[in-house]
Amino acid sequence: MSVPLTLLGLLEREPSHGYDLKRDYDTFFGRGKPLPFGQVYSTLGRLARDGKIVMNEAEPGDGPDRKRYVITEQGATEVSAWLAEPVAPEPHLQSVLFSKVVLALMLQRPAEEYLDAQRAAHLQRMRELTEIKRAGGLVDGLLADHGLFHLEADLRWIDTTAARLDALRAEVRR
Amino acid sequence: MIIIEARGVELSFGHTPALRGADLAVGAGEILAVMGPSGSGKSTLLHCLAGILVPTAGEIHFDGRRVDTLGENERSALRRDRFGFVFQFGQLVPELTAEENVALPLLLAGTRREPALRAARAWFERLGLDGLERRRSGELSGGQAQRVALARGLVSRPRVLFADEPTGSLDSLTGEQVMDQLVASARAEGTTVVVVTHEARVAAYADREVIVRDGKVTTLVHP
Numbered sequence: 527m528s529v530p531l532t533l534l535g536l537l538e539r540e541p542s543h544g545y546d547l548k549r550d551y552d553t554f555f556g557r558g559k560p561l562p563f564g565q566v567y568s569t570l571g572r573l574a575r576d577g578k579i580v581m582n583e584a585e586p587g588d589g590p591d592r593k594r595y596v597i598t599e600q601g602a603t604e605v606s607a608w609l610a611e612p613v614a615p616e617p618h619l620q621s622v623l624f625s626k627v628v629l630a631l632m633l634q635r636p637a638e639e640y641l642d643a644q645r646a647a648h649l650q651r652m653r654e655l656t657e658i659k660r661a662g663g664l665v666d667g668l669l670a671d672h673g674l675f676h677l678e679a680d681l682r683w684i685d686t687t688a689a690r691l692d693a694l695r696a697e698v699r700r
Numbered sequence: 701m702i703i704i705e706a707r708g709v710e711l712s713f714g715h716t717p718a719l720r721g722a723d724l725a726v727g728a729g730e731i732l733a734v735m736g737p738s739g740s741g742k743s744t745l746l747h748c749l750a751g752i753l754v755p756t757a758g759e760i761h762f763d764g765r766r767v768d769t770l771g772e773n774e775r776s777a778l779r780r781d782r783f784g785f786v787f788q789f790g791q792l793v794p795e796l797t798a799e800e801n802v803a804l805p806l807l808l809a810g811t812r813r814e815p816a817l818r819a820a821r822a823w824f825e826r827l828g829l830d831g832l833e834r835r836r837s838g839e840l841s842g843g844q845a846q847r848v849a850l851a852r853g854l855v856s857r858p859r860v861l862f863a864d865e866p867t868g869s870l871d872s873l874t875g876e877q878v879m880d881q882l883v884a885s886a887r888a889e890g891t892t893v894v895v896v897t898h899e900a901r902v903a904a905y906a907d908r909e910v911i912v913r914d915g916k917v918t919t920l921v922h923p
Contacts, residue, residue, distance in 0.1 A: 649920070
């Protein structure tokens with residue numbers, strides 16, 4: 527899962543304090559593995575250095591934790607490009623796909639279109655592997671089969687997710 | 701060149717709309733997979749393209765000719781002479797031998813029995829079904845029966861082969877053999893194939909795929 531882009535996506539939703547960002551990340555994306563505070567602030571530091579976010583002035587009387595982070599246009603452009611780009615169709619990418627779908631729904635982006643783009647990328651890879659099986663020997667075929675079955679599992683997940691988008695949208699935008 | 705096309709096709713069963721303005725164009729010699737969830741209208745679209753069902757609105761064109769306005773007899777002749785069909789459960793006639801099943805489309809089109817059976821037998825060799833010519837469908841395995849059904853679908857050298865979940869009743873290895881032979885035969889004959897499937901592994905044999913959702917066709921844009 528891409529922590530910097532996921533934090534950036536959360537900031538596109540609304541400017542946040544570091545603490546709130548960590549809480550939202552842990553709630554939606556942590557899945558039992560909370561993000562350490564140190565990683566939150568080091569990531570935010572790099573995002574600010576690269577011009578993707580800016581820090582608002584600390585509010586009077588508050589500690590460093592009370593700085594508010596705001597996404598820049600450059601950061602927002604990066605989030606859009608990342609969401610729209612299909613993940614390389616290799617097995618076991620569920621966690622990245624998962625983050626993209628949840629974020630897309632939070633940000634009111636066309637999650638179904640992103641899933642379709644991913645579906646197309648997966649099917650294209652399956653077509654290539656099928657051709658390898660048809661043209662090659664049994665050993666190549668066995669290896670291709672391994673890829674095909676994993677891609678097929680991903681596609682089933684994509685289909686099921688696409689069928690549940692309305693319910694998911696309601697849940698992540700509570 | 702487009703060989704078969706649906707334009708704004710609509711069809712309802714009672715008050716339930718199955719197709720709501722489906723558009724689809726299939727190129728000559730193309731192998732197209734039509735995917736989509738259960739109840740999305742993908743089989744209904746195939747039946748409209750093949751002249752089995754008549755849409756309530758929209759048009760179907762085959763080889764430059766409008767199909768949906770033809771009468772039942774003309775559509776029936778079109779299906780017999782120009783189209784081939786493979787369904788999920790072979791649907792062989794149990795009283796006939798395997799070779800008679802394969803010869804059936806030719807016999808119905810008026811070919812005499814001997815030449816029809818000769819043409820049918822050539823397909824047994826081609827699809828690795830030698831020795832099964834005289835068996836009845838009850839004496840064939842699922843994969844053998846489906847390959848006999850494939851031979852029947854191709855024996856009249858159709859312009860378009862319509863396949864509705866052709867591997868749906870088979871295990872994955874047998875299904876693969878059927879798809880291998882379906883695709884190889886269609887390529888060799890230059891036959892256009894429209895295959896309805898919910899299985900990505902079957903769709904991966906096609907040149908491209910479309911998805912039917914809520915009675916409309918979505919074309920996937922490849923990155």
